[in-house]
Amino acid sequence: MSGTLTVVGLGPGDRRYLTPDADEAINSADALYGYAPYLARVPVRGHQIHYPSDNREEAARAAAALAHATCGGNVAIVSGGDPGVFAMAAAVCEAIETGPEAWRALDVMFIPGVTAMLAVAARIGAPLGHDFCALSLSDNLKPWELIGRRLDAAASAGFVVAIYNPVSRARPWQFGNALGRLRRRLPPSTPVVFGHAVGRSDERVDVTTLDAADGKNADMATLVIVGSRETRVVARPGKPPLVYTPRAAVEVSA
Amino acid sequence: MSGTLTVVGLGPGDRRYLTPDADEAINSADALYGYAPYLARVPVRGHQIHYPSDNREEAARAAAALAHATCGGNVAIVSGGDPGVFAMAAAVCEAIETGPEAWRALDVMFIPGVTAMLAVAARIGAPLGHDFCALSLSDNLKPWELIGRRLDAAASAGFVVAIYNPVSRARPWQFGNALGRLRRRLPPSTPVVFGHAVGRSDERVDVTTLDAADGKNADMATLVIVGSRETRVVARPGKPPLVYTPRAAVEVSA
Numbered sequence: 038m039s040g041t042l043t044v045v046g047l048g049p050g051d052r053r054y055l056t057p058d059a060d061e062a063i064n065s066a067d068a069l070y071g072y073a074p075y076l077a078r079v080p081v082r083g084h085q086i087h088y089p090s091d092n093r094e095e096a097a098r099a100a101a102a103l104a105h106a107t108c109g110g111n112v113a114i115v116s117g118g119d120p121g122v123f124a125m126a127a128a129v130c131e132a133i134e135t136g137p138e139a140w141r142a143l144d145v146m147f148i149p150g151v152t153a154m155l156a157v158a159a160r161i162g163a164p165l166g167h168d169f170c171a172l173s174l175s176d177n178l179k180p181w182e183l184i185g186r187r188l189d190a191a192a193s194a195g196f197v198v199a200i201y202n203p204v205s206r207a208r209p210w211q212f213g214n215a216l217g218r219l220r221r222r223l224p225p226s227t228p229v230v231f232g233h234a235v236g237r238s239d240e241r242v243d244v245t246t247l248d249a250a251d252g253k254n255a256d257m258a259t260l261v262i263v264g265s266r267e268t269r270v271v272a273r274p275g276k277p278p279l280v281y282t283p284r285a286a287v288e289v290s291a
Numbered sequence: 292m293s294g295t296l297t298v299v300g301l302g303p304g305d306r307r308y309l310t311p312d313a314d315e316a317i318n319s320a321d322a323l324y325g326y327a328p329y330l331a332r333v334p335v336r337g338h339q340i341h342y343p344s345d346n347r348e349e350a351a352r353a354a355a356a357l358a359h360a361t362c363g364g365n366v367a368i369v370s371g372g373d374p375g376v377f378a379m380a381a382a383v384c385e386a387i388e389t390g391p392e393a394w395r396a397l398d399v400m401f402i403p404g405v406t407a408m409l410a411v412a413a414r415i416g417a418p419l420g421h422d423f424c425a426l427s428l429s430d431n432l433k434p435w436e437l438i439g440r441r442l443d444a445a446a447s448a449g450f451v452v453a454i455y456n457p458v459s460r461a462r463p464w465q466f467g468n469a470l471g472r473l474r475r476r477l478p479p480s481t482p483v484v485f486g487h488a489v490g491r492s493d494e495r496v497d498v499t500t501l502d503a504a505d506g507k508n509a510d511m512a513t514l515v516i517v518g519s520r521e522t523r524v525v526a527r528p529g530k531p532p533l534v535y536t537p538r539a540a541v542e543v544s545a
Contacts, residue, residue: 046413053312056302056405095538119405121412123538127420130535134525141527147413151310151373151403158375159300159401166381168441170424170450178539187422187448194444195437196424271388273395281384284349284377285432 040067042106042143044126046119046150047078049236054156059148066113070102071125075117093177095128103132103140119152123173123201153260154199157232160242162271162279164230164262167286169197174204174211181211185218192222197282198263203255212261213252219263223247228264228280231255244270244280294321296360296397298380300373300404301332303490308410313402320367324356325379329371347431349382357386357394373406377427377455407514408453411486414496416525416533418484418516421540423451428458428465435465439472446476451536452517457509466515467506473517477501482518482534485509498524498534 043062048054063069063079070076073089081087090098098114106112116124126147133140158165170191176184191198198219203212219227225248233241233256243254247263255261267286271279297316302308317323317333324330327343335341344352352368360366370378380401387394412419424445430438445452452473457466473481479502487495487510497508501517509515521540525533 046409048310051312053315054310054403056308056310058305058307061307119409119413121409121417121419123420126413126417127535127538130416130420130523130525130533131537133527133533134523134535141525142529144530145533147416149308149405149409149413151405152409155300155373155375155403155406159373159380159403162384162401163375163380165375165425166377166384168424168426170422170445171419172422179541183449183540187450190444190448191424191450194441196441196445269384269388271384271395273387275396276398279384279387279399281381281388283385284381286437287433 039143040106040108040110040112041146042102043113043146043148044120044129045113045115045148047075047115047117048151049118049153049156050078050234051236054151054236056150059150062113062148063115065111067110068105068112069115070098070112071115075115079115095125096132099125099128099132100136103129103136103143106143107139119150120147121149122152122171153201153235154262156235157230157242157260157262160232160235161230161244163281164264164268165197165199165282166284167197167267167282168195169199171199171201173201174215175202176208176211188215188218189222192219195265195286197265197268200261200263203259203261205257212255216247216250216252220247224266228268228270230262230280232260234258235260244278293397294360294362294364294366295400296356297367297400297402298374298383299367299369299402301329301369301371302405303372303407303410304332305490308405308490310404313404316367316402317369319365321364322359322366323369324352324366325369329369333369349379350386353379353382353386354390357390357397360397361393373404374401375403376406376425407455407489408516410489411484411496411514411516414486414489415484415498417535418518418522419451419453419536420538421451421521421536422449423453425453425455427455428469429456430462430465442469442472443476446473449519449540451519451522454515454517457513457515459511466509470501470504470506474501478520482522482524484516484534486514488512489514498532
């Protein structure tokens with residue numbers, strides 16, 4: 038009597054970004070698993086049981102939810118933003134590949150959501166309006182040297198770069214190092230956007246330049262967008278500037 | 292008596308991906324502009340006037356909507372997916388930068404949505420679970436040589452690549468050329484996902500490998516995800532396979 042597992046994207050903090058599809062998946066679940074602050078966004082409904090856990094426990098959370106679903110019932114794992122972008126969907130797939138055969142027979146669904154870089158971009162204009170990369174700065178699961186090479190490749194090839202997980206308590210210097218690395222490839226005037234807690238009540242979006250960007254301005258709730266050579270800032274009287282990357286690119290040599 | 296302009300992301304086709312924020316922005320608009328097939332998804336409400344236009348008319352559509360908003364009223368431009376990803380948000384910012392001074396004084400808002408690559412990824416597992424790029428294959432607005440160099444850079448650096456606009460009537464050979472270029476950098480077994488019309492009633496998702504991928508399998512409604520060296524396929528008895536890119540990466544040399 039096997040159940041189902043649904044991995045649900047909540048979008049940025051506020052419920053106005055929660056899609057009807059995600060809302061329905063949450064409503065029909067008997068049990069909800071997730072990183073405690075994400076799970077706290079979901080009101081407990083009648084019969085539902087919440088199983089909060091710490092971050093950096095993705096593998097254990099995925100295993101527990103899969104085991105629970107295998108016993109029957111509709112189980113959901115909630116993720117902030119989109120579950121497929123540096124979040125729980127990959128952890129669930131990994132667990133299915135390496136876990137008990139029964140987990141491959143489960144009905145598993147993934148519900149997309151608005152990921153942080155889209156929410157931050159929308160607050161300020163269209164910095165992701167042309168080719169871009171999304172890169173996690175966490176070196177918990179990959180060597181720092183690989184992250185550095187990817188930053189170099191992205192900047193040299195003219196991609197805008199959306200940086201997830203710029204900083205954590207255990208990773209204090211990496212973001213400053215990344216900015217230094219990008220400064221060697223991009224002009225000092227390249228626009229940089231710091232989106233802090235976008236979609237929550239304490240949200241804040243700051244625009245600066247690559248030479249003025251300070252690694253200390255990012256924390257665990259920050260998503261950073263570093264422009265390309267094409268990214269532009271449009272000043273507006275009495276309003277915040279717009280930052281956008283034009284649809285057309287002319288540069289052929291990097 | 293200046294009005295407002297809101298650029299709204301509808302998400303993939305079905306209304307179950309429309310966020311409450313986007314729904315509210317549409318409801319409160321007096322006039323709606325958009326590419327005709329996207330606008331057709333929005334039911335006409337009482338007093339609202341719809342202004343459909345052709346694709347490749349982004350600049351003219353942005354200018355008309357800005358001019359309309361400057362005369363007063365709440366004007367919305369609708370975009371499929373997310374307006375900030377190869378869509379109308381950049382066209383609106385460009386128009387504001389180059390247009391009449393009055394356009395800089397307008398209240399302009401952007402409402403994010405679920406962009407195609409997130410919807411396609413969710414249908415098949417978590418192919419975007421690690422670092423990735425989003426790249427438009429349209430050479431209407433940038434030279435093909437630049438697109439080629441970006442494909443090379445992304446594949447060599449280990450990014451998964453989400454390809455928007457692989458094919459159009461005016462661009463029949465470019466996607467096949469791109470696949471050939473990627474084959475020189477990536478193993479023949481690299482997983483490739485073709486997501487056709489995802490979120491619509493005729494949606495179809497196919498998984499193949501880079502050596503077997505056929506450029507003729509893409510059309511204007513297709514979003515293609517080409518894996519990295521790390522991307523894996525998990526076979527499941529009686530179910531479609533899962534495709535995912537693990538959270539951890541070990542490879543340092545490309």
